[in-house]
Amino acid sequence: MLVLQNVLGDYTAIKAQDVQIVDTLNSFQTLSFSFIATKENEVAAKMMIPMTVIEVPENKQKYRLLTANSAKVGSYLQYSVTAVHIAKDMHRYYRESRLPQTQSLRACLDFMFQGTPFNYVITGDFPNFYFSEGFGENFVDELLTQCANDFKFEYYFDNYTLHIAKQIGKDESFVYVDNVNCAKISVSENYESIATHIIGYSNPKQNDSEGSTTETTYEQRIDYTSPIVESANWPVIDATPVKYDQVLDNDTLLARMKASLQDYPQIQYTIDSVNFKRFTRIKNDISVGNRGWLRDRFGIDVNTRVSSITWYPQDPSKTDAITFGNVMLDPVTWSVRNKQAYDQNVNLGRNLRKTLEYQQRINAEALESQNEIIKKMQQQINELQNADNWQSGRLFVDLSSNNGKQSANWYQKLHEDNNVEGVMIKITESTSYINELFNDQREKAKSASIKLVGVYHYLTALSVTKAIDEANHFVRQIQAANLSSDIIVAVDVEDDILPKDKAKLTAIVQAFNKTVSDAGYTKTCDYAPLSWFDARFDHSAKYQWVAAWGDNKPSNADAWQFTKDFAGYELDCSKSYNQAFL
Incomplete structure (x- = not known):
């Protein structure tokens, strides 16, 4: 649950899903979540407007609404929401003036936060900083970033309170x-960005010539090379020189140069x-x-x-x-890693030799089957060329684990003796069941030249949320089987436990199909008995696969399951009336 407050001060609670917070050092936290605008979230949906504040009870932090995108899922709208920490409100304030050059950290913060709801807490001491062009003429959040870089501090926000320290966090904590x-x-x-050598300048010389545009010169110059050049035998790699328009002593300039030099990997x-x-x-x-x-x-x-x-x-x-x-990582660490890398390379060489021998055998087998592959490709080309001569009524059967593990000859007879050209196979049910015979059924059908028309999921969901979970389970197994995105992906809507309320079942089926389609499998299909279509739910998939045993084809059916006792077997069989099937 989250808490919303609109610009008028009205509050409401929202039941949300996938609530995610990203918290990054020296950045504003971000919040994202989704929700369905059901009756209990009706008020919350109306508060998806500019300036709404969202509070997360677990961390008691407030976030300002950024985006609220909605899409239809069944009879409801589903919202995807993003928000940013309330500290981003600093960007509402612009400072037109500038403070003069040398300033304390407190003076800068007072200047920034004057007339805003923000306050600050500073831990530790920070020396004054010289701003060569003064401080200001920017948004407050941009000025905070400048302060953090110039005064060298880290920070985090507790709602409207800024906490500053030289380094936040605790030592030895994990x-x-x-x-x-x-x-x-x-x-x-x-x-990519490693450098080992840098030159630094400070203490600019005064230019007495009024209106002069000559380049600034500096009284102090330090040339620094990282010790890793000698200790780890790294090359000298130049970094961009750094210049400070301030009066710094030698140690301070050197410290800043070392801090800006990245002589180690990211x-x-x-x-x-x-x-x-x-x-x-x-x-x-x-x-x-x-x-x-x-x-x-x-x-x-x-x-x-x-x-x-x-x-x-x-x-x-x-x-x-x-x-x-x-x-x-110090040079000793690099030496240890190099030794380990050498040992691993020795083992890799042995394994590579075995892999090459194995690959040679595979290539020989592939060469033997090349003509067969070319032959099959030519058959597919011929099928595409003959697509204009397509005839409806071609037969396909649907299989599940209930049909058991059949012999290859059984599939061959279906194809040769009974003109079966395709198969639909059940792959999943609910949120955990997987058809353990799927691979066997698919491979034996393929060997008998029976095309895999598609796969289907047996639906048991009683809510939209569960429907989405079941759809994700279905998609995961399709992906695990490495199936093409061009196959039919059907949902079997016939279980007696499904809701009797038409609107609720319609929303469940629509949510299932949308989740599958969003995953890239767009040939969605509703399977159900003829009496269920329109009476129990509204069809939402791309195709309709209608079960109506007998001699009369249902109207508007892309596929018609006309029998459950095909060819003397206890076997469902269907006719295709759309080339998407057969």
């Missing part, structure tokens, strides 16, 4: 060891929270800015820091993620 209290640590390394570690929710032997304190230890895939202990958290405060089943910020 330990994650691969396969001990987490199952997977992902590593991202970027070497390295990030990520852990999915599903791992550390399961492993609880080591307790950890996770907040943005906190520091602790990881043991990475190389078995090296790395001191790092939480830079971003993506979490789902209202759904413990969702996978949270933590990103640990850039870390510096």
Whole structure:
């Protein structure tokens, strides 16, 4: 549940799904969620207007509505909503004037926040800063970013209160060891921006010539080369020189130069929270800015820091993620990694030799079957060329685990003796069932030259939410089977447990079909007995597959299941009246 407040001060609660918060160091938190505008969310839907504030009870933070996109799902609208932390309201305020050059941090913050609802708390001392062109003439949020860069501080917001420190977070707050209290640590390394040498300037000389446009000259110049050049045998790589229009002593200028020189790779570690929710032997304190230890895939202990958290405060089943910020690796670490890389390359060479031998055998087999592949491709071309001669009434059967595991000869007889050209196979039911015979049925049908027309899901959902869950289960199994997006994807609507209310069942079927179509499988199909269409639910899929046993074809049917005892078997059989099927 979330709490909404509109610009008039009216409040309402909203029942939302997929509530996600992204919290990143020195950035504004973002919020996203979705909801269906049912009767209980009717007021909330009307509050999807500019200036609405959303509060999350779990962290008591407020967010300003940014976007609210809606789409029809059955009889209701489904909203996808994004919001940004209330601190972004700073962008409402523009400072036209400028403070003169040398200023304290407090003077800058007072100047920024005057006449706004924002306040601040500073932890630690910060020296004054010299602004060569003064401070101001910008939006308050942009001025905050400038202050953070110039005064060298970090910050976070507690609603309207800005908290500032030289470094936020706590030390020694977590330990994650691969396969001990987490199952997977992902590593991202970027070497593009490494530099090892930099020149810095400060203390500009006074120019006595009025109106002069000559380039500024500086009294102090320092040339610095990173020690990693000598210790790790790295080359000298120049960085862009830095220039400060301030009076700095030698140590201060050198410190700033070192801070701006990136003489190490950009390295990030990520852990999915599903791992550390399961492993609880080591307790950890996770907040943005906190520091602790990881043991990475190389078995090296790395001191790092939480830079971003993506979490789902209202759904413990969702996978949270933590990103640990850039870390510096010393030369000893690089040496250890190089030795491990060498050992791994030796093993890789052995494995590669075996792989090449295996690939040679595969290539020989592929060469033998090449003519057969060309022959089949030519058959497909001929079928496309003859599409204008298409005839309706072509036969296909539908199979499930209820039909059992049949022999290859059984499929061959269906095709050769009974003119069966296609098959629809049940692949899933509800949110967990999978037809364990699916692969066997598909492969034997293929061997008998029976085309896979499509797959279907047996629907048991009693709500729109469950329908979406079932559709996602269906899609996952289609993807796992590596099926084409061009096949028929049908939903079997016939179970007696389904809602008797027509509007509710219509919304359930529509939600199922939309989820499947959004996943890229657009040839959706409603299967149901003839008496269910229109009476029990409104057809919403691209195609209709109608069960009506007998001799009379239903009108508007793209496919007609006309018998359940085909060719002397207990076997459902249908006729195609649309080329999408056969």
